[in-house]
Amino acid sequence: MTAETASADPTGPSRSAIDTTLRAILRDVLALDDGQVEGFDGDTGLFGHLPELDSMAVAGLLTEMEDRLDIVIDDDDVDGEMLETYGGLLAFAEAKTVEG
Amino acid sequence: MYSSWPCPTPDGGTGEEMMLGFDQGRTTRILLLAPLFDEANKFRRQLVEIMRRLDQNGIDSFLPDMPGCNESLARHGEQSLARWQEVAARAADHVRATHVFAIRSGSWLAPEAHAGWLYAPARPAKILRSLARARTLAAREAGRDETVDSLLEQGRTKGIELTGWELGSRLVGELETAQFEPAAAYSVIEQADIGGKPLWLRAENDVDPAQADALVALILAGLSA
Known part of the structure; x- marks a missing residue:
């Protein structure tokens, strides 16, 4: 599926570019160092797993994603699944980038 | 001091x-x-x-x-x-x-x-949106359904409280439109x-x-x- 979206939109940001940007945002929001966010995998828990990620922090995270990834996140987009793991958030960001 | x-x-x-x-x-x-x-x-x-x-x-x-x-x-x-x-x-x-x-x-x-x-x-609009979004996320956790758009609509007419900050209707209007x-x-x-x-x-x-x-x-x- 990733290969298809990549070929459908060859000028869009690559999957690894989105991944890098998303890790940088989480690094800033959670005050982690690069090594720690590098260790995030698809199953790393976010909302509900990290006490720092309260609603204010998640709002900041989403607004920063809009800014740095040049996407618009609607209310309906935000659900538990999207925020639960790093993999879920990355898949969402990739889908939004292709859509945008 | x-x-x-x-x-x-x-x-x-x-x-x-x-x-x-x-x-x-x-x-x-x-x-x-x-x-x-x-x-x-x-x-x-x-x-x-x-x-x-x-x-x-x-x-x-x-x-x-x-x-x-x-x-x-x-x-x-x-x-x-x-x-x-x-x-x-x-x-x-x-x-x-x-x-x-x-x-x-x-x-x-x-x-x-x-x-x-x-x-x-x-950017004013971005700050306002982030405050409204924080409230919708907190509301959702509490089982209430709120949207950014409906909150801002309310804010425009009678003011609104977003994540502990009371914003008057004038301030909401300024934040939405100020460039x-x-x-x-x-x-x-x-x-x-x-x-x-x-x-x-x-x-x-x-x-x-x-x-x-x-x-x-x-x-x-x-x-x-």
Whole structure:
């Protein structure tokens, strides 16, 4: 599926570019160092797993994603699944980038 | 260090607000304008770090409370950008500021008659959206369904409370429509200029001495240019 979206939109940001940007945002929001966010995998828990990620922090995270990834996140987009793991958030960001 | 300053009131009178100051009657006197809303809390400690460094470098600095903010007894819900702008200009006159250093949303209040620095100026609509979004996320966790659009619609007509901040309808309207452009007399300092992680994004309040050093170095360089 990733290969298809990549070929459908060859000028869009690559999957690894989105991944890098998303890790940088989480690094800033959670005050982690690069090594720690590098260790995030698809199953790393976010909302509900990290006490720092309260609603204010998640709002900041989403607004920063809009800014740095040049996407618009609607209310309906935000659900538990999207925020639960790093993999879920990355898949969402990739889908939004292709859509945008 | 802490004193009160005569802040203009909406009825044309004069009230009293708190001000933190490092004042030794020195030549260079910088007025600091703190960020608004939640970023005010996230930056408070860093602001004091910056003021200490300015003091060590022979510079006076002043951090006035805006009405409705920090220790102010005025209601936050009765404030507007226009009013805060007027108050910030009066504060600059009161301390005989030679320069202004404004942070994030504080940049919106920087008096046009002065010059100085704007650190990572924020966009009004973006800040408002982020506050509204935080409320919808908290509501959802509590089992209530709210949308950013419906909250802002309510805010426009009768004002609204977003994550603990009462915003009057006038302020909501200003935040939605204000197109912030830095005045020519101000230099913009972006986060990339000082390095490190932006403190306003932190989920937990924090302080960063290295960033404070870098900011003050930029201010000193600007003063000697």
